Amino acid sequence: MRKDELMEVYRQMRLARVFxxxxxxxxxxxxxxxxxxxxxxxxxxAVGAMWHLRPEDYVIGSYRDHAYYVxxxxxxxxxxxxxxxxxxxCCKGKGGSMHLFDWDVNFLGGYAIVGGMCPLxxxxxxxxxxxxxxxxxxxxxxxxxxxxxxxxxxxxxASLYKLPVIxxxxxxxxxxxxxxxxxxxxxxxxRKAGKAYDMPTAVVDGMDFFKMQSVVExxxxxxxxxxxxxxxxxxxxxxxxxxxxxPATYRDKAEVKFWQERDPIPRIKAAIQxxxxxxxxxxxxxxxxxxxxxxEAVAFAEAGHELPPERRMDDVYADRHE
Amino acid sequence: MPKLSYREAINQALAEEMRRDxxxxxxxxxxxxxxxxxxxxxxxxxxFGADRVFDTPISEAAIVGMATGAAMGGLRPVPELMTxxxxxxxxxxxxxxxxxxxxMFGGQVTLPVTIRMPGGGGHQxxxxxxxxxxxxxxxxxxxxxxxxxTPADAKALLIASIRxxxxxxxxxxxxxxNFEDEVPDDLEPAPLGQAAVVREGADVSIIxxxxxxxxxxxxxxxxxxxxxxxxxxxxxTLRPWDKQAVAASVSETHRAxxxxxxxxxxxxxxxxxxxIYEMAFDALDAPIERVSGADCPLxxxxxxxxxxxxxAPDVVQAALKALGR
Numbered sequence: 001m002r003k004d005e006l007m008e009v010y011r012q013m014r015l016a017r018v019f020x021x022x023x024x025x026x027x028x029x030x031x032x033x034x035x036x037x038x039x040x041x042x043x044x045x046a047v048g049a050m051w052h053l054r055p056e057d058y059v060i061g062s063y064r065d066h067a068y069y070v071x072x073x074x075x076x077x078x079x080x081x082x083x084x085x086x087x088x089x090c091c092k093g094k095g096g097s098m099h100l101f102d103w104d105v106n107f108l109g110g111y112a113i114v115g116g117m118c119p120l121x122x123x124x125x126x127x128x129x130x131x132x133x134x135x136x137x138x139x140x141x142x143x144x145x146x147x148x149x150x151x152x153x154x155x156x157x158a159s160l161y162k163l164p165v166i167x168x169x170x171x172x173x174x175x176x177x178x179x180x181x182x183x184x185x186x187x188x189x190x191r192k193a194g195k196a197y198d199m200p201t202a203v204v205d206g207m208d209f210f211k212m213q214s215v216v217e218x219x220x221x222x223x224x225x226x227x228x229x230x231x232x233x234x235x236x237x238x239x240x241x242x243x244x245x246x247p248a249t250y251r252d253k254a255e256v257k258f259w260q261e262r263d264p265i266p267r268i269k270a271a272i273q274x275x276x277x278x279x280x281x282x283x284x285x286x287x288x289x290x291x292x293x294x295x296e297a298v299a300f301a302e303a304g305h306e307l308p309p310e311r312r313m314d315d316v317y318a319d320r321h322e
Numbered sequence: 323m324p325k326l327s328y329r330e331a332i333n334q335a336l337a338e339e340m341r342r343d344x345x346x347x348x349x350x351x352x353x354x355x356x357x358x359x360x361x362x363x364x365x366x367x368x369x370f371g372a373d374r375v376f377d378t379p380i381s382e383a384a385i386v387g388m389a390t391g392a393a394m395g396g397l398r399p400v401p402e403l404m405t406x407x408x409x410x411x412x413x414x415x416x417x418x419x420x421x422x423x424x425x426m427f428g429g430q431v432t433l434p435v436t437i438r439m440p441g442g443g444g445h446q447x448x449x450x451x452x453x454x455x456x457x458x459x460x461x462x463x464x465x466x467x468x469x470x471x472t473p474a475d476a477k478a479l480l481i482a483s484i485r486x487x488x489x490x491x492x493x494x495x496x497x498x499x500n501f502e503d504e505v506p507d508d509l510e511p512a513p514l515g516q517a518a519v520v521r522e523g524a525d526v527s528i529i530x531x532x533x534x535x536x537x538x539x540x541x542x543x544x545x546x547x548x549x550x551x552x553x554x555x556x557x558x559t560l561r562p563w564d565k566q567a568v569a570a571s572v573s574e575t576h577r578a579x580x581x582x583x584x585x586x587x588x589x590x591x592x593x594x595x596x597x598i599y600e601m602a603f604d605a606l607d608a609p610i611e612r613v614s615g616a617d618c619p620l621x622x623x624x625x626x627x628x629x630x631x632x633x634a635p636d637v638v639q640a641a642l643k644a645l646g647r
Contacts, residue, residue: 058395092428101427108394109427113418119384120419123391123399130347130373131396150415153384160379315429316463318487 003276007286009051009209010272013043013265014290016067019076022294023066023083027244031301032083035112036097039067041207041239042170044264046071048212049138049168049234052220056133058106058124060117061140063098064170064238065110068140073105076297086304093306094315114175115141115148118167122154125163125229136164136223138216144175146189152196155231159197162228166219167193169233170206176242177250194231206236207262210271237262323506329499331473332362332438335480336400340370343398346484348375350385350402350438359404360440360499382408386415386437390423390489393433400484406441406455406493413458420489421464435490436483442495442533442583444631449619452627454584456531459491460561460593466514467561469493471535474505475558478512486514493560495533517564519571523551526641527571529594530581531557534632538581541637552641560590568594569601576607577644581632586614611640 001009020038027036039046046067050059061068069079074090082089083097090102100110108124111117121139128135145151146169158165169189173180186192194201200222202215212234219230237259241248248256272278307314326334340346352359354367354377367375378385382403389399403409409416416437424431443452459467466488470476476494483490520535521542530538535556542552553571557563572578578598580591591612598610616630 090428091426091430094428095426099426101430103430108431109423111419113414116387116414116419119387119415120391120394122384123388123393124395125391126388127392127395127397130392150381150383150387153379153381154387156379157381157384157388315425317466318424318432 003272003278006268006272006276007278007282009047010265010268010283011286011290012047012071013209013268014287015070015076015293016043016046017265018290018294019066019070019079019297022298023080024244026083026298032097033085034096035063036083036244037064037242038240038244039064039238041259041263042172042236043067044209044212044268045168045170045206045234045236046140048209049140049216051213052217053136053138056106057135058108058137059140060108060121060124060137061110062114062117062142062145063110063112064142065098065100069100069102069107072107074100074102074107076293077300078102080297080301081304084301084304085306086301087307088300088304115145115151117141118145118151118154121165122158122163125158125165126161128164129161134224136166136220138166138168140168140170142175143169143171143173143180143184143189145169146192147183155193155197155229158229159199162226164223164226165229166216166223167229167231168216169193169231170236171233172236172238174242174251176246179250189233190231199229199231201231201233203233203235206234207259207264207267209264209268323504325502326473326477326505327500327502328473328476328494329360329362331477331505332480332494333364333366335477335484336363336366337369339481339484340366340374345396345398346400347392347397348400348402349378351378351380351404353377353402358402360496362499363402382412383415386412386420389435389437390415390420390433393435394431398434398484400436400438402438404440405451405496406439407451407453409439409455416459416465416491417462421462425464432487433489434487436480436492437490438492438494440494440496442497443620444497444627446622446624446627448622452620454582454615456493456560457584457589460590461588464489465561466490466559467493468514468559469495469532470558471498471532471556473501473503474509475512475518477505478509479514479558482511482514485511493532497533512558515559515562515564517558517567518556519553519567520556521552521554523553523575525551525575526577526579526644527553527555527568527575528579528581528637528641529555529557529568531560531590532583534581534583537632537634538637540634541641544634544638545641550641550645563594565597565601568598572598572602573605576605578606579611579613579637579640579644581613581637583615583631585617586612587617589614608644608646611644613637613640
């Protein structure tokens with residue numbers, strides 16, 4: 001990869017990291033209500049998985065979606081405003097943290113029902129196949145989703161019909177406080193889904209951008225030429241709790257430390273410096289840029305306001321067709 | 323005018339819409355090769371091919387989710403759930419995804435999905451296969467719920483449902499599939515949300531839907547012989563339902579009976595009756611009568627099951643009660 005590409009990878013990961021840090025601050029200040037699930041630590045999964053996507057490809061995922069949104073190219077201002085519940089948020093404040101969505105960057109949601117987005121991905125794949133389009137669908141979900149019934153239905157059907165879906169399981173080892181060994185008889189996500197539904201699988205270090213992008217690139221290529229879905233298990237770790245309300249006491253301090261030593265951001269920085277001998281100032285310039293972008297997003301969100309009560313019935317239904 | 327069965331009318335609606343718009347696709351369990359467990363989708367695989375008419379595994383939740391995702395991706399899916407009873411397996415996808423995604427994403431998605439579901443009881447199919455689940459769907463903002471009583475309406479309303487850009491739950495009564503009636507050749511799509519006065523009368527308004535419309539009409543015949551002129555209203559669409567038409571009728575007749583196949587608690591009749599009280603209270607000369615399915619699961623035994631479903635004598639009795647007799 002070229003230096004400018006790698007610096008862009010660094011920028012995307014830093015953007016996600018700083019964005020989530022600011023979100024946590026704003027949440028603690030009472031600017032946001034409800035649930036707030038941060039992606040901190042998992043940046044290489046999203047950046048790596050999306051790296052080879054084209055703008056017309058679809059991305060769909062779970063409620064841990066702020067990073068998907070900004071990495072996909074969504075406007076951080078519209079994202080922050082949505083978290084604040086404001087009318088200039090991407091969903092006019094109707095969705096909130098778990099339900100981001102933006103056609104402009106083909107990010108098709110943020111869903112709160114674990115595994116619930118998987119058949120939607122299958123459906124998007126069907127629409128692509130039927131209309132003979134070139135697109136692929138990237139579907140993110142966690143280890144917890146792999147025990148949900150509809151997940152199995154969705155993977156089976158995508159395989160059966162050879163749909164262009166790339167299934168990316170973010171195995172961060174915990175579904176809230178329940179670890180994989182305590183919930184999955186089959187601890188290998190790849191074996192549980194890949195082998196079971198007769199599709200190629202890969203298990204990859206989700207803290208390593210290079211490995212992620214390489215594995216997903218192959219899956220995208222397969223999907224685009226009609227060879228069907230691929231299952232990718234990305235072994236990763238969230239540095240924070242499941243949500244802002246979770247102190248994550250169920251995790252061993254030594255385990256957290258082990259994964260913090262594999263932080264994808266210092267790793268990518270070290271790799272870039274090793275290959276291209278880039279001075280620290282260049283990274284700092286990106287850091288400043290990212291900080292400013294996120295600051296701007298917060299300021300934008302702060303200046304906004306909610307839809308007035310008389311707008312509460314908007315968009316329950318679409319206007320009649322024909 | 324040609325006569326078609328309810329089944330044939332639905333089949334024609336599907337075929338015509340698929341000829342008209344190649345974004346319309348149809349899938350579900352045994353809909354293609356087997357031509358549908360009630361033979362409603364007969365001939366469609368042959369005419370439109372396996373890309374457009376295909377069989378799915380037994381995966382109701384994913385059938386609905388796949389339709390939702392396909393709609394996001396630009397298609398107009400018409401999935402079939404083999405019966406309304408199996409919709410329970412898919413309830414998260416229907417109620418917690420399809421119904422609310424447009425709203426929660428601030429209007430960014432349009433989901434023109436029409437889910438067809440045969441339902442209703444009375445054929446000794448047992449408790450798990452005999453539900454009238456319409457209240458659950460009618461209760462849910464974001465859904466449109468349609469329940470035709472006649473072949474002409476089945477065709478016209480299905481066409482309208484497929485053309486509508488909203489999620490539609492299209493209920494069909496299993497007991498009506500063989501019922502034949504006139505269907506005009508050049509049928510216009512029926513407006514969703516509009517009831518039909520299927521029999522005029524001045525003495526009492528009887529409001530029903532689906533198979534219960536026929537029960538109401540049968541009751542009206544009996545009542546006529548007793549000198550009571552009943553007006554029968556077929557709701558046709560259950561959400562949104564035609565409050566104006568019902569209120570207007572009751573304003574003239576001053577008495578109302580609502581007939582539903584489902585059990586009474588939070589049912590269609592509860593909803594209709596409450597609205598009549600809200601809109602036409604002063605016009606009423608008597609409390610509204612509800613004739614509902616029994617408040618129990620439906621049993622297998624033939625006579626016992628029939629005792630759990632409204633019949634014409636029940637409706638006659640209710641109408642006479644409303645008239646103070």
